[in-house]
Amino acid sequence: MFINNLKILFHQGKQFIPDVTTTEVPGVFRGRPVITDVACNEQQLIDLCPTGAISGNPLRIDLGRCTFCGECAFACPEKIRFTKDYKLSSNIRERLVVSGDQPIEVDADKVRAEIHKLFGRSLKLREVSAAGDNSCEWELNATSNVNFDMGRFGIDFVASPRHADGIVVTGPISENMAEALEICYQATPDPKILILAGTDAISGGIFANSPALNRSFLDKYKVDLYVPGNPVHPLAFVNGVLSLVRGKK
Amino acid sequence: MDYITIKNNQRIAFAEIPVLDYDTFYKTLTDNLLNQSDAHCVNYYGVQADKGVQLICCIAHDKAQNISVLSTIVSKSDTLQSITATYPAFHLFEREIHENFGIGFSGHPWLKPVRYPHKAADRSATIADYPFYKIDSEELHEVGVGPIHAGIIEPGHFRFICNGEQILHLEIQLGYQHRGIETLFLQKNNLLQRATLAENIAGDTVIGHSTAFANAWESLCGFTPDRQLQIERAFALENERIAIHTGDLSGICTDIAYQLGNSVFGRLRTPVINYFQRWAGNRFAKGLIRPGKTNFGLTADLTKQWLEMIAAYRPDFVEMANQTFDLPSVLSRIERTGIVEPETAQRIGMVGMAARASNVARDIRASHPWGYYTSIQYQPVTEPVGDVYCRARIRHDEILRSIDMMTEMIDSMDYKPQTATPLTKAAADSFVVSLVEGWRGEICHCAITDANGELKHYKIKDPSFHNWLGLALAVRNNEISDFPICNKSFDLSYSGHDL
C-alpha cells in the first residue's frame, strides 16, 4: 500500500505553477480586452452586449459588468480583442472600465495602510456565496489546490468569520442571503477587508435589477478589491489579492 | 384523449395540450400514467391563465421514450386532492405550486414553502422564520447548520434532529440562492441574454443547462443543428461530466481526510476544465453553447489536444481510483454510509447519477435521447446499493464511459463548417419540453410562446429539485459526522434548485 502511494506520488510529478504572476494560461482564455481606435458601429456593439457592459464614444467595456462571453469580439474583431491577461483586479471600481490597451492595476496609494501592514504576510478570508452560481465558488476552491497553491503566500480560506481578516463575496446578493451576509460581515473582527469576486458580485451581472436581489449591503461598506470574471480565474484572484496586500514593490 | 404524447424537443401547439377538469386530471395521473413502471414526473408547474391557473404536468416514459403532457385549469382559492399522498415524488412540485399561487392540496404531508421566491403568493413569509419539524424531548437535540457553511460552497440551511451523534431526521431549507431566473427569462428579450441566463442557472452545469435551453429554443424555431454541431454539444456535455465527477471524487476524499486522493483527483480535474478554456476560452465553458450556432467550432487540432490530454489523464486517474477504492480506511467510511434504498429512490422520484447509484436506471441519454445520443444505444451504468460508495463508484464508471464515448465521437466528426442559416423567429402559441442528462441528472426546461412567438413562460427544473429529499433520507440513522460525505456524494445544486 505504501509502495502504491509512493508510485502515485511519483507519477503526479510537480504540479504547482512556479510563478503565478507570470505564468501563461493555456488556450484562448478571455482576459483583459484591448480596444483599438478602428472605426466601428458602436451602437451595434452596445446593443449586442447582454449585460450593458459596453458604452460608446470612445468605446469602453466595464469589466465589472462584462460576462466575458466574447460576443462583441466576434462581432467586431478589429475593434475588440480579448487577451490572455488575467490581471483584472483593482481597488478602484472605475479602473475596471477599460478602453485602449492599459494594464489594470491596484492603486497602492489608495489602499489603507493597515492592509499592507497587517495582511501583507498572512491573510485569512471567509467566503460568502450570496446567490453565486457555484462557478466562482469552484474557482476560489481551486486557488488552494496543488496547482495554484495560494497557501504558499500565506493566503487561505477559513471556516469561520471569527478567524478571518476579510470577506470574499460571490454572487449577485439575493434578498434571501442579504441578512446572512450582513451577519457574517459583522462577525468578522476589525480591521477587515471586503473583496467582490466575479461579475455577479460586482454589478449583479446578468441578474442586475432582478426583483429577487437586495444589494444594499454594498451601499454600506467600502469594497477593497474587485476581481472581475465569470467565473473569476484562480490566477486573477491570486494576483489581485497579492497586489492588494503586498503594496508597492 | 386525456393527454398528448410527445418526444423530447418536439414542438407542439400549446392548444394541443388537453385541458381536463381536476378530477379527471388527477385520475389520469394516478390510475393510468403514474402506474406504469417506467414513468416519472419530469415537470409539474403552474402558469397564470385568463381564468385561474393552468397546471401542466409532464410524465416521461422511459421505455416508450416519450412524454405525456396534460393540464387542468384551477382557481387560486381551490384546495385540490394531493397527488403526493399516493406518489411522494410530487411533494415538491405541489409545494412549489402552493407557494407561487396559493393553491391548497389536501392530503399533502406539509405544504411548507420551497424557496421564498420574489413572486410568492404570500409575501409576508420570509426565509428567516421558515417552519420546521420540531420534536419535544429531553433526550434529543437539534443542530442547525447554515445558510453559510464552513467551506466555499453555496448557502442552504440544514436542521438535524439528533440522538447523541446519530441523525434521526434532517430537514433542508433552501431558497437563499433565489435570483428570479424564470422571471428574467421573460424580461430579457434578446437571445444572447437568455443564453447567458441559461449558463448561469448553475455554474457547475453550464453545458447541461445551456444545451437544454438551446435545444428548446431551436425546436421552437424549427431549427435542426447539423450533425457536427450535435456531436460537439454531446462532446461538451460529456467533458463537463468528467470534469465535475473528477472534482467530486476529490471532494469526497477531502471529507474523509484522504489527502492523497484529494490532491490527485483535484489536480486531475485541472486539465479537463482547462480543455474548455482551450476550446472556448472559459474553464466552465461559459460562452460555448449558443442557440442556432457556435462561436467555437471544434477543429481536428482541438480534438487531438483532447486525446493527448485524456491519454495523460486516464492512467493516472485509474491508478488513483484503484488505490482509493481498495483502501480499507476509505471503504470503512463510505461503504454502507448514507444509503438510499432502490425502492425509496424510485418512490421519491430521484434522478440522474444518484438514482443510478441506487439501482434506478434513469438516464435521459438512453431514455429520451437528443442529437448525437439518438445515434447510439447508450446503456446506463448502475450500482446496486445506494450508499456513498456507490455514488463515488458510479462517478468512476461514468468517467471511463464518457471517455470512451467521446473517443468514438471524435471518430465520427467531419469538422464541416457550421450551418450558417440564422435562426428564424420562434413559432407562435407553442410548447416544448427539453430534457438533457447533465452530470447530476435530468435537466428539464419547458417553454411556452405567445401569439407573437415571444416567450410567455419558461420553466426550469434542475435534477437537484428531485434529489435533495434523497439526501435528507440518506443521512437518517447515520452519524452526524458523516453528513459532509453524504452531502458531497450527492453534490446537489443550490442555485439550480433556487433559480
Ligand code: SF4
Ligand atoms: S464580452 Fe463582455 S462586453 Fe463583450 S458582449 Fe460579452 S459581456 Fe458584453
